[in-house]
Amino acid sequence: MTLRIGLLIHEAAMVSTVAAPLDTLRTANKVAHLLNPAAPPPVSARVVATRAGPVRLTGGITFEAELCRPDEFDVLLVSAIDYSNIGELVRRLDALVAERVLLRRCAEAGVRLASSCNASLLLAEAGLLDGRRATVSWWLANLMRERYPLVDLAAEELLVDEGDIVTAGAATAGYELVMQMLEWAGGKGLAHNVSRLMLVDRERQSQAPYISLALTQRPRQGLSERAEKWLQKRLHESISVRDLADHCRVSERTLLRRFHEDFDATPLEYVQKLRVERAKALLETTHLSFEEIVGRCGYQDVSSFRRLFKHVVSMTPNDYRERYRLRGR
Template sequence: MAVGEAAEIGIVIYPEAQRAAIHGLTDLFHVANLISEEQGGRAPSKMRVSHWELSADGGSVEKVFDSHPGPSLGLVALILPPSLTNLPVGERMGAFPGWIRQQHSAGTTICSICGGAYLMAESGLLEGRSATTHWTHSDLISGKFPGIKVDVTKLIIDDGDIITAGAMMAWIDLGLKLVARFMSPSIQLATARFMLVDPAGREQTFYSTFAPKLHHGDDAILKIQHWLQARHTEKITIEMMADRAGLGERTFLRRFHKATGMNPTEYCQQLRIAKARELLEISSIKVEQIAWQIGYEDPGAFRKIFRKILGLSPGEYRRRFFVGEDAALA
């Protein structure tokens, strides 16, 4: 792309797409353009934004908005925004999946946000790829599209020609990433400062909550899950769990993993960390005391596991999410 040439970013407006994300991205790129003009240069870089909708009969895709009307050299990126209600799958998506494949074949980077990953999956572009979506959609998208490696620990997965963003508000993170790619990192940072948002450093794990799978149909494992919910702060061994379930250890471990998607040790860690998060958010109890309350004799081990699961230390988590009345003690 020549210096000063506008990089056209397309935004898909599928039925029930989140308009706040569509217009928010349009405004973000407009701010980036203003900052680029202010920074000067003989030919400041620009972002051109276009919106694309289905035709009345759903058989084709039409451009319905263009921030810089005129001849186009094609899209450098195409964004599939999140949805507020119905996910973008099925016949109502009309010509979108095929059109998205065509854009990708022409060299366009395809990007999705939250539930927009379903539309990308419908196009077939995520088969065999790693992708992220909102953590609440993980099981749904994995079940419908088993060839996709869903990783909801990441807020953004940049695979070069494919970029997926997880949470509904991750349109901000994706927009800033595209500003850095097609304009410059300095304009990205200035845009983030103008909008009072962090340019980087967030992950979905900071915000997701542990929701154990309980509707798996294995009564013996469900019995252990209910038991662990009340006893997870105690010293409980695999042998104790298997005995209570009335199963041999190897059979218990196999069935537990099949039912919950994790081994018993990981499961207990998730239960403990969920309780620790609650205490960090609403109380000023010292981290060492929280570790002891949830069953860790070694606060250092607690800190290590907390960071492994959430990507933040307990102190960092408290500084971000504390909602109590007193000053937090890290």
């Protein structure tokens, strides 16, 4: 039976989150036909919106959209929002009122909802992720936590399948989401063949290796920024919460509260993240041994830091260096 997929678009939609799934789903039908010409196509994909007609996206490309009727679809894939800065992203989220109403209608009708990149923010804005596990583009994790505290955010995960709602992480995680749909439609064999044809690496399980604190949306002023600047200069040293609180001229209680609000971590947990971030940069850009890198990150126990690195990054230091080191051409 053909899986009926609607691709929900709006004027703020990111072109790639519409075009890439469409191309991949059409490729899947071609592959399925090649393998079994007599079988019906495994998927149907239609571009839909809150009203019928042409929709010109922010990238300048226009799609002809059908009116989305929940009873006509098994899955609704929500396109991500194109934006230049966080303020613009929030304004566009606020403006998508009709889309939020539609998403709630689809959920009530039993349509499975799917999103990638920042589209999970729209699901959260509609109240559909409260009390549920979900993921989002890793650099928007802090925004998700601040704006939607009832969401059980798993920012490191590439894909979170809650049954009737599936969320995927940044950019190319959208391909893994489409592969998941192809498994629903035609089994693992179809998804495997299409992933091979389109060079989709299905071995990836996490966004963690790609996370960069320098690119993560986070506080840029006030106490939190002062604290981070002070920490960055002292990562190779022994650091205490007392010393950090004294530098910021606040009590330890206030420091702990502010770090929880701004970074969703204690000061010492955040120091560990900063040290792992420094280790990642040194693994990528230098030929230093891991033992030397550990020393520059303020640790004495190499084994302990190796365990911490693997816990945060979901890869061993050696695997990380082999995959992400800068290579001369």
